[in-house]
Amino acid sequence: MGDFAERYGPVAVVTGASSGIGRSFAVQLAGRGLDVVLVARREDRLRALAAELRDAHGVSVTVLPADLADPGAAGEILEAVAPLDVGLLVSNAGFGVKGTFGEGDAAALAAMLMVNCQAPTQLAHGLAPRLRRRGRGGVLFTSSVEGLMGCPYSAGYSATKAYVNALGEALWAELSPAGVDVLTLCPGATDTEAPLLQGVDPTTLQHLMSPDEVAHAALEHLGGGPTHIPSAHYRNLFDTLLAMPRRDALAAMARSMGK
Structure with missing residues (x-):
């Protein structure tokens, strides 16, 4: 731990810290003795978590309420943390939009691009x-197995996570020689608020991991980038899909997701 x-x-710095995997990252990092900067929209949740972490671990906690869909949010976060000796960026905030492409809300799609792509890019650019x-430290991006290939009925989300995967791989190659670890985390189904917000019935999901399990796996593999899939089931599934002819894999996914 030392x-x-x-x-x-x-x-x-942990974005998306008010719930799910982001909250688990914040708790586990504080447990490892790091001071944390909590970033999310829901200030009440952040302040409750901050009090919990201070009481349990005696660390310093900074609360930064921010909506990463705002184009200026990343710059404001960078300005706020400028006086701090930041050694780790956990760019975890993100959300998804499911359904037939073209039938969803265009504004939600635009916000997703800001949160999932623009904000991680700007935060990493400012801290790199x-x-x-x-000469030491790390960057951890939370992506998804859906970023490993285009996923029908999750086209926009899948594309944003493919961007994150490419960004993380490139930065791993650039920053590793300088002693900075970069890991792109690609979870599968995780027991968070996200499925319900995407219109998915959580009871239909199999091979769920808990947010604590996902965050722990990421922190344990932080020095073993460029990417990590914490679920053995999803590692095997995407190994199979990626070994198939692309047309066959995409058609099979479309049939499965269409159901």
Whole structure:
């Protein structure tokens, strides 16, 4: 635990920290002795979590309410953390839109692009030079197995996560020689609020992992990038799909998702 804090501390910035995997990241990082900056829209949840972390672990916690769909949010976060010695960025915030492409809300699609793509890019861009100068630290992007190939009926979300995967892989190659670890986390089905918000009945999902399991796996593999799929089931599934002719794999997914 001391080695982790020495490498990635003293301060970690966690976006999407009010619930799900982001909340689990914040709890586990505080448990490893890092001060944390909590970023999310729901300030009440962030303040409750901050009090919990201070009481349980004696760490310093900064609350930054922000809506990452706002084009200026990433810049405001970078300005706020400028005085802090940030050693780890956990760019976890994101959301998905499911359904037939073209029939959903265009505004929701635009917001998803901002949250899932623009914000991680701008935060990493702002912090990468600082991490290079430190010669240690890390960047962790939360992506999805849906970013491994185009997923029918999840076209926009899948595309945003493919972007995150490419960004993370490129930064892993760029920053690793400078002593900075980069990991792109690709979870499968996870027991969070996300399925319900996407209109998916959680009872229909199999092979669910808990947010705590996903966050723990990511932190344990942070030095083993560029990517990590924490679920053995989804590793095997996408190994099979990616080994198939692309047309066959996409057609099979469309049939399955269409149901």
